Amino acid sequence: MLTHVAVLGSGSWATALVKIFAESGVFVSWHVRTQDQADDINANGRNPRYLSFAELKMSFINAYAAVEQTVAHAEMVIFAMPAAYLPDYIKNIDKSLFDGKTVAVSIKGLIPGTSTIPGLYLEQQLAKKNVAVIAGPCHAEEVATQSTTYMTISCNDETIATTIASSIKTGYVTTIINNDPAGVEYAAILKNIIGIAGGIAKGLQFGHNFRAVLVSNAMREVQQFMTAIVPRSRDLFDSVYFGDLLVTAYSDFSRNRTLGKLVGRGMKPVNALDAMEMVAEGYQASKELAPVIEKAQLNLPVINGVYRILHQHANPYYQFMLIEKHLR
Numbered sequence: 305m306l307t308h309v310a311v312l313g314s315g316s317w318a319t320a321l322v323k324i325f326a327e328s329g330v331f332v333s334w335h336v337r338t339q340d341q342a343d344d345i346n347a348n349g350r351n352p353r354y355l356s357f358a359e360l361k362m363s364f365i366n367a368y369a370a371v372e373q374t375v376a377h378a379e380m381v382i383f384a385m386p387a388a389y390l391p392d393y394i395k396n397i398d399k400s401l402f403d404g405k406t407v408a409v410s411i412k413g414l415i416p417g418t419s420t421i422p423g424l425y426l427e428q429q430l431a432k433k434n435v436a437v438i439a440g441p442c443h444a445e446e447v448a449t450q451s452t453t454y455m456t457i458s459c460n461d462e463t464i465a466t467t468i469a470s471s472i473k474t475g476y477v478t479t480i481i482n483n484d485p486a487g488v489e490y491a492a493i494l495k496n497i498i499g500i501a502g503g504i505a506k507g508l509q510f511g512h513n514f515r516a517v518l519v520s521n522a523m524r525e526v527q528q529f530m531t532a533i534v535p536r537s538r539d540l541f542d543s544v545y546f547g548d549l550l551v552t553a554y555s556d557f558s559r560n561r562t563l564g565k566l567v568g569r570g571m572k573p574v575n576a577l578d579a580m581e582m583v584a585e586g587y588q589a590s591k592e593l594a595p596v597i598e599k600a601q602l603n604l605p606v607i608n609g610v611y612r613i614l615h616q617h618a619n620p621y622y623q624f625m626l627i628e629k630h631l632r
């Protein structure tokens with residue numbers, strides 16, 4: 305059982321993780337971007353910028369603007385910022401801070417310019433083995449309202465996964481352990497791209513009938529990708545894979561789905577991104593994955609269609625006419 309964790313990141317998901325661990329009786333040191341933000345959180349017990357309606361259990365939380373202070377006494381450090389910001393974040397940190405500590409990642413994007421999953425990136429950068437992955441399906445907003453949620457903790461080292469899972473003890477989160485961290489990360493990245501596809505379909509005014517066909521076909525694309533890129537035996541119907549796809553493709557909380565909806569309604573992808581206050585990891589991931597998919601010669605009409613719409617100026621309407629021909 306963990307007694308002290310550090311959460312690095314100040315967005316909605318980091319806030320939800322802080323809430324979960326603090327409510328489990330685990331002390332949380334929390335690294336946020338500015339001293340003002342840290343002072344505000346410590347004084348008012350809320351993150352003023354994200355999930356500000358969620359009251360945080362401050363007897364178990366201290367926010368800091370300095371990463372050294374945040375990490376110093378923690379047994380486990382969780383990286384929970386968008387993938388795009390991880391390289392700069394890591395670059396400035398003294399790597400010896402992580403000696404003897406468990407490292408976990410809860411990021412559903414790819415490292416820009418590398419097509420690398422965050423867990424592997426951290427293992428390389430921090431010279432660490434067995435980085436754990438904390439995954440959903442879960443939207444931060446529903447954690448904030450304490451809706452019943454299942455989380456999967458994945459690690460190649462079962463003891464680490466079990467220790468993290470058994471440290472989460474709220475009435476609303478149930479934990480599951482899994483030993484497929486790379487597969488969990490890739491599936492989470494793919495589901496974001498498919499969530500964008502679901503949003504585009506909604507924006508184009510396709511109904512539920514079509515979107516169900518789209519998502520079920522996209523699940524087959526996930527299976528094809530995973531078999532080629534991260535082969536091993538796994539049950540893709542486990543909630544960490546299929547459930548995370550469903551929540552992203554159908555929930556109004558999904559930022560990826562929202563991005564797709566705006567694009568389907570006719571907004572240019574870059575303008576749609578600007579219009580959103582939060583990150584939609586699937587945008588960058590679809591670009592990073594395109595060469596991986598091409599190299600592996602995979603035929604993924606939905607995932608490739610999203611790439612063409614977002615990054616190659618393809619018209620969503622015509623692209624979906626092409627996608628339709630592949631669905632069954």
Ligand SMILES: NC(=O)C1=CN([C@@H]2O[C@H](COP(=O)(O)OP(=O)(O)OC[C@H]3O[C@@H](n4cnc5c(N)ncnc54)[C@H](OP(=O)(O)O)[C@@H]3O)[C@@H](O)[C@H]2O)C=CC1
Nearest residue numbers: 314315316317318384385386389411412443444582583585
């Ligand atoms: N939200 C969710 O429900 C879930 C999210 N995730 C994953 O968690 C990760 C983090 O996402 P999430 O918390 O939702 O993101 P948000 O969109 O809620 O927050 C974005 C964060 O990025 C910070 N940021 C913005 N610009 C920069 C910059 N230039 N350098 C460093 N940091 C910057 C923001 O800080 P500031 O406010 O100061 O600009 C903010 O803390 C993603 O990979 C996401 O896929 C995983 C599970 C669920």
Ligand SMILES: O=C(CO)COP(=O)(O)O
Nearest residue numbers: 440441442443558559560
């Ligand atoms: O990962 C998530 C749900 O499990 C959050 O999805 P979005 O980033 O699309 O909001």
